[in-house]
Amino acid sequence: MRSPCAFPSVHRTSETDWGYSTEDQKMSSIVDPTKEVLNKGFPYARAKVIGGCSTVNGMIYIRGQKADYDFWATQGPEYKIWDYDHCLEAFKAVENNARKSPDEEFKKYHGFNGLLNVQDSSNDNYDILKDIYKIANNLGIPYNNDFNGVKQNGVGEYQHTMKDGKRFSLADGYLTDALKKVETYPPSKPFEIGSPHGLSDDAAKFVAVNVKSFAHMLNIIWDEEKKDENVAIGVKYFYDGRVHESFIAPKGEVIICGGAINSPQIFNKTMN
Ligand SMILES: Cc1cc2nc3c(=O)[nH]c(=O)nc-3n(C[C@H](O)[C@H](O)[C@H](O)COP(=O)(O)OP(=O)(O)OC[C@H]3O[C@@H](n4cnc5c(N)ncnc54)[C@H](O)[C@@H]3O)c2cc1C
Incomplete structure (x- = not known):
């Protein structure tokens, strides 16, 4: 699960996957849209592990489209917080982007102090990719070095939810430290000097998160x-x-x- 290139091996195993399949579907044929074809059901991976699908996913860090968030926000006053500007603030707050020397444009769209590590590929681009960029450019498809930036279209290499070349799951970001956290209950109870563990008699210590x-x-x-x-x-x-x-x-x-x-x-x- 840690090794990015090995991730497909954890799909379809009963230990780590719920084993779902999509249903057979009747859909219109590409060749003749008036005719229906049967599209066979296929495996639909859903992780059954700590960190959920973030522990088995493709680690591609591409957010949704601005237009979609703005559309959600039009659905009623209570949906206003789902517009792109609000979502962008949330994305930035959770993100810790490791891009080397980010330019001002990049900084507008990314966060650098959050708990979710994001990085560029640690490998140099293969020559064949450079040729693909060139060909795409000749076809009028622009190079894009940030699919979460001002424009999401184009050709280029996306960033990954990884740290130092290894998968960085939501459990790595949020759970590992939370598990070490100890809290007291009631939370507002002041410390009483002299009592064991610095706690008053009716305050209890417990782990903040229990899995x-x-x-x-x-x-x-x-x-x-x-x-x-x-x-x-x-x-x-x-x-x-x-x-x-x-x-x-x-x-x-x-x-x-x-x-x-x-x-x-x-x-x-x-x-x-
Ligand atoms: C193969 C694959 C590739 C993907 N690739 C990408 C990608 O490259 N980039 C990207 O952004 N997104 C990708 N995704 C999607 C992304 O990983 C998910 O959208 C995201 O992880 C969903 O998070 P979640 O917390 O909503 O649910 P989940 O991650 O599904 O977490 C749900 C958790 O609840 C547990 N659970 C469920 N039911 C019960 C129950 N009854 N009792 C106890 N526990 C239960 C599950 O075991 C799981 O641990 C991919 C997903 C998959 C499966």
Whole structure:
């Protein structure tokens, strides 16, 4: 998983992949659009590992198109925060771009202090690529050295979510340090000098983030007293041969982040 060139080997193995396939689809033929052809289902990789698909993906760092974000923002007042300018600020905040000597234009579109490492390819361009750029240029396709910059079209080499030539997953960026973090509860309790660990009697120390590997989330537990409001108070999950329940702390919340397929699957199952 760390080695960029080996990443396809972790797809379609039951240890690291959910094993999904798309359904057979009837679609119009390219040759004759009035005729339908059967497009066979194909494997649809979804990672079953720490870091999710960021641990098995292609590491291509290309954001969405400006026009798409701006279109989302037109869907209603509450969608305004999805316009390109807001998203760009968020992209910059999470990014730690390692480009050597970035120019002013590049700096407008990139962040350099975030937790997600992004870098250019560490290999020199192959000669054949240089020829491809030349040919593309002759065809009127411009060279682009930043697919997340002012223009996203063109030909060139994209950046990667990598660090020092190795994959840099979201677990590397966000989880590794969070796992080391210890917090106290209640959070606002002042230290009392003289008590063990500097904590008052009713304050407890706990790890800020706890990961349970091989736990399979089953569904959301709703607050029975607030049935009409759909208030989530915990989750049910399968672990070590039986079903467990886990409840949130006061003012806590349940966040489902099982990916584009599994999140709706969990939610749907819960609502039915
Ligand atoms: C093969 C492949 C190549 C890709 N290439 C690129 C690329 O080059 N560039 C790019 O930007 N994007 C790429 N992507 C897409 C990108 O990786 C995903 O969009 C992104 O990782 C999605 O993040 P997520 O947190 O929404 O979900 P996921 O990464 O899918 O994370 C969901 C996590 O929840 C876990 N989970 C799901 N259901 C349950 C359950 N019931 N109980 C417990 N845990 C559960 C999963 O195991 C997983 O760890 C690629 C994706 C794949 C699969």
